[in-house]
Amino acid sequence: MLIAGDIGGTKASLALYDLQNGARHPIHQRTYHSADHAGLAEIVRDFLTTTDQPVKVGCFAVAAPVIAGLARFTNLPWVVDEASLCRDLGLERVTLLNDLQALAYAVPHLRDDDVHVLNAGIAVPRGPIGVIAPGTGLGEAFLVWAGDRYLACASEGGHTDFAPANDTQAAMLAYLQQRHAHVSYEMVCSGLGLPNIYGFLRDGGDHTEPPEFAAELAAADDRTPLILQAALQPGPAHRLCAVALDIFIACLGAEAGNLALKVLATGGIYFGGGIPPRILPQLDDGRLLSAFTAKGRYHDMLQNIPLKIVTSSAGLLGAALYGLDDLRHT
Numbered sequence: 556m557l558i559a560g561d562i563g564g565t566k567a568s569l570a571l572y573d574l575q576n577g578a579r580h581p582i583h584q585r586t587y588h589s590a591d592h593a594g595l596a597e598i599v600r601d602f603l604t605t606t607d608q609p610v611k612v613g614c615f616a617v618a619a620p621v622i623a624g625l626a627r628f629t630n631l632p633w634v635v636d637e638a639s640l641c642r643d644l645g646l647e648r649v650t651l652l653n654d655l656q657a658l659a660y661a662v663p664h665l666r667d668d669d670v671h672v673l674n675a676g677i678a679v680p681r682g683p684i685g686v687i688a689p690g691t692g693l694g695e696a697f698l699v700w701a702g703d704r705y706l707a708c709a710s711e712g713g714h715t716d717f718a719p720a721n722d723t724q725a726a727m728l729a730y731l732q733q734r735h736a737h738v739s740y741e742m743v744c745s746g747l748g749l750p751n752i753y754g755f756l757r758d759g760g761d762h763t764e765p766p767e768f769a770a771e772l773a774a775a776d777d778r779t780p781l782i783l784q785a786a787l788q789p790g791p792a793h794r795l796c797a798v799a800l801d802i803f804i805a806c807l808g809a810e811a812g813n814l815a816l817k818v819l820a821t822g823g824i825y826f827g828g829g830i831p832p833r834i835l836p837q838l839d840d841g842r843l844l845s846a847f848t849a850k851g852r853y854h855d856m857l858q859n860i861p862l863k864i865v866t867s868s869a870g871l872l873g874a875a876l877y878g879l880d881d882l883r884h885t
Contacts, residue, residue, distance in 0.1 A: 560615040561870035564630030564691035578875035613649040614878030616657030655696035659707035661873035669867040676861035682821030688828030693741035746779040762795040808846025823861035
């Protein structure tokens with residue numbers, strides 16, 4: 556029996572699997588709010604009390620770089636390592652994967668109903684594939700063909716320097732540089748970043764912030780859902796939020812284009828994370844594709860790259876696939 560998990564900065568999804576039912580049919584599943592717990596081991600122990608199934612192997616996709624079996628979470632005060640988890644949980648083996656590596660691992664196994672196509676493009680068979688995921692943070696990964704299968708590679712590309720594409724974004728960069736030592740793409744293209752864009756626009760004075768909405772934001776533990784919800788409402792009352800979302804989409808499209816160029820992603824770009832499925836109409840209307848292809852003489856090449864939104868829980872699927880492969884060879 557395998558326990559697999561997709562452990563993000565906001566939520567932790569855990570599930571039990573066996574070889575007979577496979578990665579798409581968990582035997583038992585539960586989701587936790589990550590910040591309510593002291594660490595991953597505490598969540599897993601609680602989950603294991605809800606089942607009497609014998610568990611041998613664990614595989615967890617974590618929102619952190621994994622180096623030599625150790626992960627320091629980017630957006631949580633957690634440090635976890637494979638050896639300690641294995642000992643503390645009484646498992647034979649534990650594997651930690653970067654969450655985007657797990658998502659990338661799942662990409663070749665995705666079905667048509669797991670994705671929403673933004674740009675059909677023309678996929679090159681066995682061409683490199685890029686994965687970018689705006690959720691709590693901004694994750695990136697890529698896949699390369701390894702002779703008989705795709706190899707999923709982790710990346711921390713979301714923490715590279717933010718590059719403005721126009722005067723408004725340049726002013727936003729200057730605004731953020733006054734408040735942060737380093738301004739990365741994650742600072743604008745994520746759940747952490749959207750309030751930064753909103754703050755820049757609000758403090759610039761060109762858009763009015765409704766007093767009642769300001770009070771809601773001030774009382775909220777997480778401002779991003781409120782800004783997103785308001786941005787999707789018609790009418791002028793939340794114009795500030797709508798403009799913030801416009802900038803978010805433009806920056807996300809530009810960084811996806813950067814990723815496509817860096818890995819020559821002729822096999823496609825896949826958008827994961829929790830935010831894209833919530834704003835599908837706004838991503839479908841051409842704004843993201845326009846920013847994605849705005850790379851000068853490489854416009855036409857990028858126009859041919861397929862763009863797809865992952866609408867299923869592919870991070871958990873990837874962890875389950877990896878873990879079941881491990882269990883199969885135990």
